[in-house]
Amino acid sequence: MTRLAFNRRGVGAIYRFEMGRFRRTLLQSVVTPVITTSLYFVVFGSAIGSRISQVNGVSYGAFIVPGLIMLSLFTESISNASFGIYFPKFTGTIYELLSAPVSALEIVLGYVGAAATKSIILGLIILATASIFVPIRIVHPAWMISFLLLTAASFSLFGFIIGVWANGFEQLQFIPMLVITPLTFLGGAFYSISMLPATWRAITLFNPVVYLINGFRWSFYGVSDVSVAISLGMTLGLLGLCLVLVTWIFKTGYRLKN
Amino acid sequence: MTPALSISHVTKTYPSGLQALKDINLEIRNSEIFALLGPNGAGKTTLISIVCGIVTASAGAVAVDGFDIVRDYRAARTRIGLVPQELNTDTFETLWATVRFSRGLFGREPDAAFLEKVLRDLSLWDKRNDRIMTLSGGMKRRVMIAKALSHQPAILFLDEPTAGVDVELRRDMWALVRGLRDSGVTVVLTTHYIEEAEEMADRIGVISKGELILVEDKVTLMKKLGKKQLTLQLQERMTEIPAGLGDWHLQLAADGNELEYSFDINAERTGISALLRRMGDLGVGYKDLNTHQSSLEDIFVSLVSDRGGSRP
Structure with missing residues (x-):
């Protein structure tokens, strides 16, 4: 029997299994978020866009596209990854994962990799959908891909943590609904924070989502309300924080093992 | 190995x-x-x-x-x-x-x-x-x-x-x-x-x-732990075991209609023949007899109950 140094087949099995669920629930996984985002786009783009012609030199319709993609990336990454690990806990099949010759890193790679892949596919579909409505340009495509990957990975890791922590389906929804969505709406997804009164602008700068959205928007149009270096630092910081938490979970067996 | x-x-x-x-x-x-x-x-x-x-x-x-x-x-x-x-x-x-x-x-x-x-x-x-x-x-x-x-x-x-x-x-x-x-x-x-x-x-x-x-x-x-039991169905009801059968540590059962004898299956002599002979000598007749060997369940219950546990 060969000794495993890295269980790539184990990672592949988890990844394929999760992607299989994505394909099986295609309507729920892809169509629903696309329709919802398109509605956001139509409502915000038409209703507000008719009153605001340009923001930072970009048409309002095009300006909100990176924010819409980010909103979708945040919620879908969290939802996919949290459900991916919570469901085996719920059904009890987690026993197989815990008794398999897979390391914590390999488990995370499988689940988070699949969740990130799904949300990236979704982000790209939203980008393609949006390009039907408004002309979109991507000034820094490499940075756009980097922000997309880093954000999807960070929020999928965050979702994985929520999935491990959650003791019920309502807890899975708790943080995405009550924390992430409000922070995204208040984080400049649909407006430039320069449009806010000074006090609110100062308060908004404490919202980390502002930096993630602005970094991503900068990769599209080359404009940002905040420093791109800080945006990148925030994205990497979030990724690092999630990695530390995941490592701690597996080291202590928190809510996974007795 | x-x-x-x-x-x-x-x-x-x-x-x-x-x-x-x-x-x-x-x-x-x-x-x-x-x-x-x-x-x-x-x-x-x-x-x-x-x-x-x-x-x-x-x-x-x-x-x-x-x-x-x-x-x-x-x-x-x-x-x-x-x-x-x-x-x-x-x-x-x-x-x-x-x-x-x-x-x-x-x-x-x-x-x-x-x-x-x-x-x-x-x-x-x-x-x-x-x-x-x-x-x-x-x-x-x-x-x-x-x-x-x-x-x-x-x-x-x-x-x-x-x-x-x-x-x-x-x-x-x-x-x-x-x-x-x-x-x-x-x-x-x-x-x-x-x-x-x-x-x-x-x-x-x-x-x-x-x-x-x-x-x-x-x-x-x-x-090792298995025991065998001989049950004798008596021709006449018995109120107490005769002193002459004391060596076999018998038990009265079924309202005095049965005698039970537990013996070690690994012992060289089970004592059954001697018991039956003595009963004949004492005029204690029996209609039928059967033996029962303890199952693993009996052994298990005995082991666990000795430790104050309950049945599985």
Whole structure:
């Protein structure tokens, strides 16, 4: 029997299994978020866009596209990854994962990799959908891909943590609904924070989502309300924080093992 | 020869303070069927869960085929197949997808022919494209066995494998387990059904209140602890045992209509002939007689009740 140094087949099995669920629930996984985002786009783009012609030199319709993609990336990454690990806990099949010759890193790679892949596919579909409505340009495509990957990975890791922590389906929804969505709406997804009164602008700068959205928007149009270096630092910081938490979970067996 | 499983001084205390296992020491030989018997809450599942990596031991060491389950967890776990007590299945998946997943998870290369054989052996091949949620309880139990066998384990843990399954399926499973043992797989099973242990096991361990109180070869155990009882149905009711029969320590039963004599089956002389002769001399007649040998269940109940435990 060969000794495993890295269980790539184990990672592949988890990844394929999760992607299989994505394909099986295609309507729920892809169509629903696309329709919802398109509605956001139509409502915000038409209703507000008719009153605001340009923001930072970009048409309002095009300006909100990176924010819409980010909103979708945040919620879908969290939802996919949290459900991916919570469901085996719920059904009890987690026993197989815990008794398999897979390391914590390999488990995370499988689940988070699949969740990130799904949300990236979704982000790209939203980008393609949006390009039907408004002309979109991507000034820094490499940075756009980097922000997309880093954000999807960070929020999928965050979702994985929520999935491990959650003791019920309502807890899975708790943080995405009550924390992430409000922070995204208040984080400049649909407006430039320069449009806010000074006090609110100062308060908004404490919202980390502002930096993630602005970094991503900068990769599209080359404009940002905040420093791109800080945006990148925030994205990497979030990724690092999630990695530390995941490592701690597996080291202590928190809510996974007795 | 390296034992299939070696457990040394394993203890487990849960955060609640419950001490589930107390200094467990056990060696399982290669290619044997080992039955772990114990009442509810005795610690059987905790012990299996520690070996399989689901529960962390508070102290002690476990090695599977010589590989430490913590230091060499990959090598150890690759050799283990686990069928847990609960029917935990990927309910929305097809049977084929779930066994492929299990094989891949354990680092094995894809092998459709092997998986087909496993499913055929378990009479599941026709159901391979069905979602697990559509299968019956008995089939789901077999699905769990198929998943555990999908990566060709050297040691298979069956935690209450036949709980809630019908007699026919139970017999099928016993045949399957024997077949696995014959092919070189070591089988460790926990069971509530003492009949199951009596029927299948090569060796038996009895666990009670977190302590392994006995490990013995099944045949030796039944010889050592087994007792035989002679029951004599009397022609006339007796109110007290005659003094002349005092050497045999008889018991009166059935309202004085029966005499019972317990004897050691391993003793050179059972004392039966002498007893019958003496009864003849004393004019105590009997209509019928029969003997009964204690089953593993009797032995188990006696062992556990001696320690203040309850029946399984």
